[in-house]
Amino acid sequence: MDARETTFDVTLPDAAFISNFTLEIDGQLYPGQVQEKEAARQKYEKARQKGHTAGHIGTRPRDTNRFLVSIHVAALSEVTFTLHYNELLQRRRGTYEHTIYINPGQVVNNLLVEVTIQEFKPITHLHVPPLRKDILYNFQNNIWNTYAIVQRPSSTSAYIRYNPSVADQQRASLQGLSGLFIVEYDIDRNKDGGEILIVNGYFVHYFSPSGLQRMPRQIVFILDSSGSMTGTKIDQLKSAMKEILSNLNPDDSFNILQFADTNIEAAIIEGLRIFQKSNTTRTSSSLIIFLTDGEPTEGETDTSKILGNIDKENGASIPIFSLSFGEDADYHFLRKMSAQNNAFVRKIYEASDASLQLTGFYKEIAATLMANLTFHYLDDRVIENSITNVIYPSYFEGSELVISGQVTDNSINSLDYLIKGVGSDGPLEFKPSNNIVQKVGAEVVPSNFSEVTEKIWAYMSIKHMLIERLKTHNQTAKNLLTEKATQLAIKYNFVTPLTSMIVTKPEEDKVVDPNEDYEMNDSPHSVWDNALTGSLGLALAGRAPSYVDSDPHFIIRVKGLETSVCFDVMGTDGDVFNLVRDEISGIVVDATVAAATTRQRRGANHMQPRIDGASVDQGNQSNNETEVKVKTYLGSVLISGSRTMLEITPQQWKINGRVYKWKASQAVSSYKTKIVTDGTGKMIAIMFPHRITLLVVRHMRSKSQLRMGKIHFLGFYIVDDRGFSWHTHGLLGQFIYRRISLIKRKNIRGGKIRGKLKVEGNTRKSRKVVATLGKRLNLATNQHVSCWMVQKNGKRLLDGNYSDYIIRSKNVTISPRKFKRRRHVVH
Template identity: 35%
Template sequence: MFTQDDWDIYSFHINSTVTGRYATTVIKSRVANRMNESKEIEFHVRIPKNAFISKFRMFIDGQVYDGTVKAKEQAQRQYTEAVSRGESAGLVRYTYRLTLEEFKTSVTVAAHKKVTFELTYEELMTRTLGKYELLIHARPMQPLFLSLYQVDVHIHEKAGISFIDVKGGLSTKALANAITKTHAWVHFYPTEDQQKTCDSCGEQGLNGDLVIVYDVNRISSLGDLKVLHNLIRSPGYFVHHFAPSELPRMPKNVVFVIDQSGSMHGKKIQQTRIALIHILNDLAEDDHFGLMTFDDNIFHWKRELVQATEENVKSAKSFARKIQDRGSTDINKAVLEGTKMLNAHHKESSASILILLTDGDPTSGVTNPERIQSNVRKAIADKFPLYCLGFGFDVNFNFLEKMSLQNNGVARRIYEDSDADLQLKGFYEEVANPLLLDVAMTYSGASNLTQTNFSMYYNGSEIVVAGQVTDNNSENFDSQVIAISVRIHLLHVEFTEVVSDDQIQRVWAYLTVKQLLQKEVVLSGPEKEAVQKEALELSLKYSFVTPLTSMVVTKPPGEETDVLDKPKEGKPQSSREMDLNTHLVASLYRLVLIVVFSLFTHTRLMTSHVTKGTASLKVHL
């Protein structure tokens, strides 16, 4: 977190509280300037990518300075005004890997004075493969004393915790004694020696992750529903966690569409071959599958789906080992061919899935992204989901994301490094075992609902729905779930538990904003503007830093203004690149002001007049 030798971090504490799968994490660090002169001290942390920052504060010499969430345009104006006054200013933007984002700001601290930084972020836990994972990046970058370095995690679940474990780079053998774990608590209190001797440590202290892995007891086989009955104001809120268990697995029809264009050369194509072979091994015998590769042409393993028998899987693996990079990229033709294969193999009570892996833009055939999206959407016609895996940073991820969302799927970036094959295999495992199709959640006595219809439910995952209770009347509130399984249409009336936890309202707001931002990706025109407006209003009301808002970091008079933006998916910049970009923008802005001022002054000089032999210069600014 800190890198300067003339700073002393005398307290570092991360406190994360998870209530009903909703995590609120506070990072607090106290730093002292031990020099005989003022020093700039930097606060630098990494937070989970799906989290929204909701609060930032600095405590300096008895004064509190709060960050303020504003609409992005308003924050940008404040930044521009600071530059125009000749003040330094910073726009903080950064995306780090798949799971983390960076936040950093700095402040000048007087000699022998202290500053306390406090950052709060919130996130809804996502259940994957039967577990939730709470990621905490603990990186003070300076060894501390035992009593001053603490990470505390407390998980509140009325139904109880079925299991809890600690993983990540900071859970190694050398730090095992620093971790205390109970049924609902995790404490991480490393000694100063442990902070210097662990696998990911050195003279600069710890640098790594703690991952708290857990799941909750399932009282109802179809999940649990909590209603906030608000005695003071209307409306009340509810949240429904739907995770049915003990359901039979549905056979699936899956087609893999693999890019083998020239840009996949080298490591990408090697990792793809390795991942495909692992994935083919995991197919169940009652599954049917197809495999095709493409560049500007299509190469079929088989022209129709076949059953995943031992012989067919062996043949497909042989095909996968021979995939070679070549040619350009015709995404339109490839996805439409994969869709055709699935449509020709439609079977009742089976789940169809189309998976596209590509690393580049469409460069052959139909190359207009909007036309491709339209063609694909028309061909799929809501019959099955499309999952797009974008390999590396050169891919047009926005194009893939929109195409996935238009077809009930998601896009995922695969990072080109040593574990890319594991990333591919990990994604497949998430969708390998469908249990339900066409899930419809209905709620009487409720309004302002988040998403209630889902094309599929996969084993080990969870569907979360939230909304407002009409007239704050829980007695008239009821719910049911209808879905298709292997044997039956499920119809279930859920049990309602009345609680008094205001956090349910924040779960509703978080989930609503997330889904509005997803919806905004696929819309255009007035509909897009309406969704953006609604997402912006909620982001401001609940102080969430989202792609539509920024946090203006308030500082003492004379200090630079920082504006924190929620970064979009894209290629990360190094800290040096960010600093250079910031200084370049500021310098260009000052240069424009100087040129405008010079031209304006020159014009006024040309039109000045002489009165009684004396030159009179009038300059109006």
């Protein structure tokens, strides 16, 4: 019997991210892995061609509501799939709406839907309407789904159970039930700065004040009346416009522009110039609503040029909301135009309910309560570049603004902020009230609650990056946003427009437990040899981007400078320094300092320890005193990331607590990370996924050297840094995306060369630093390398002071974080 492919068409909310996909094949579980989209596709095709079972999830083009799940089933296999997704519910028209798409295609013996809602304020509205099709219709809010059972354990929680019997399903259709199961709800609101949830270093701020007066508005409707709109579509548009115009406020003004030749650029620019001629006030709000069923065919037809010309014309940043009517409209172009002009696009499907779709869209933006909002977080414990978005052109009645970010203090119990905006009566400000939510009732599952804010932050950060990626005209910025969004999606296991999820049954019979380290089937020699042909070979040639070794020296290769930069840092025995920290990839590297002390009698000076092994003169003490020489080294290295914790000392190394000896040759895998030793047992390569490779080198002393007070020590090398994000920091990590240039060079006394370096890039402030040209030993190659030596603990070369990188607690354990979302709906 031949292998066959089975396709499942899974319908999800368009704002949802798939977060887990598991295959159960003949009783064995195989979890999915999120990868960059093309890499996942190639892996799936490779498995399919071999006849092995494989599953792949990717977004279906032009249909943002559905995900295509393809499962290639081997002969005589039984396959079950489990799909998990996450969604941050958006408040629209005054309620949150959670939708589950039910369409099994047959009568199901046990059809069960369970929805659990847990909020932090009282639930004031809850409604479960009857199952309905995609087609909208007007129904009374008091009509309930008779098969849904609703329980209210408390004022802040609800439980909904939908379990229609076989007979109930057959009464609907011989093919069973098909439709949208919807739960609507809302919570209590006040006229204040909103609600803030802070857990485990992440915060989420929900802003939806009530009691504000509507702002007067000036609206320009730009409507397509071309030949393709004739018939049903133009009748539906007229019907919708009659209702929309009848609901305008007395203080509102409007214009209607028609364009019949699909000259989109001319129509938009004409609409923008209406605002330039009008006498708008600061306390009024302006917006454009643009509808078309086609693409540019007259005038300028190059969409990139149209976007550029509209951007130049729209100096006042008027929001342009787009309605993409039917399949022939250029949805991608309209989406980009609205994103670049502070608004959003909405699809209007050609169906009998198109008029209701149009009026439903308008109700979302029917009343502007505030304009030009900015959120200022004044607490210095808020990490500024972690905040998702702080500027909003409008706040509409019935909606909600959500901002998320990170804080440096996990014990924080207050957050100082200031929200500024303009309302109907002029400027408005909101300041903190008693709105910090940290503890909830016993009915909330603690593990869910402890992860909620982090996942919301990741979800919102990816969404924000995707929007910014859509808006930007700069290809370099677009590439960087693509990389950052992809890395974050992979870290949090999200299927996004940039990633896909792949799960493949291994060719061998053995099933690998994803929570267990296992010996790799690859030959250690072959893995190491393959690595040496690439980036590890560069490390052994002294070309690693940055490293710390010897006693120890920090040597950095940076963009813009041909010669490396080096510096030494003061340190004492037991200090733990952070070398690398990347919040996006989750990789953290810390190193503990170990000191070696030697003594000899010589009329000399008393010395103070220093991490570079040099001596600091403390003054002449006595000709008979014993000279104390203290050199410091890296005594241990702790590396964590991708659910892997690697602790390395010269005597042994551990992976997630499991102990390994420094054997001559071995290869171990932990989740997606490969750990390989070379053929001599002197080096360990740590190969994380997505082009991150680290190298730890072991330096062993002889017995005679140990008797003299010398110690075994380690060196740490960043070999391949391409997978680290822009936000990477630490003593070494901060230089990955930094630029350093030589702006001045001169000869000084003693034949030395002094240079002035300019430090730029991902640093808060560009600056200049003086350095001297010298040489340092690379123990990996036993060769000296030239470098610009910066004195005084890397002062001005480093962000802040060297002491900022000391981890105060020596008992630091770093574990990967997980998440849940705050609008917590489980089914």
